Amino acid sequence: MEKSKGLTIAVDFDGTIVEHEYPKIGKEKPFAVETLRSLQEDGHTLILWTARDGELLDQAVEWCASRGLNFFAVNNNHPKNYLFQGRSDKSCKVIADIYIDDHNLGGLPDWDTIYSMISGMRRKKRSWWKRTFKKRSRKR
């Protein structure tokens, strides 16, 4: 897969990568780190997106790094999203293509399902684009 076609994925920490035991760091959710590393290898960009701050945030970042999981950004945007909808001010929302959070509507799927869903989304996104482009071409 080409790196330039990867998605920007914002991922929560407590309750998502690890069991929710805030402010302590809970046990890893099965296959969370392995799955996130696989997504990076597939060309996706990961942003850690958490309510943790200060020392508690540092502990989470270090917990991930010690397992080989390093993020492109932490509670911050990918540079391509610094300008949002033409506004020059930086958005306070982390902008991503996908958000993975234990407070998702419908709950958090297991990490194997998350990996399958994201892999499928990329294919759907391409086919949606092709379909839309073809429709517009026919109208002209």
Ligand SMILES: [Mg+2]
């Ligand atoms: Mg959470």
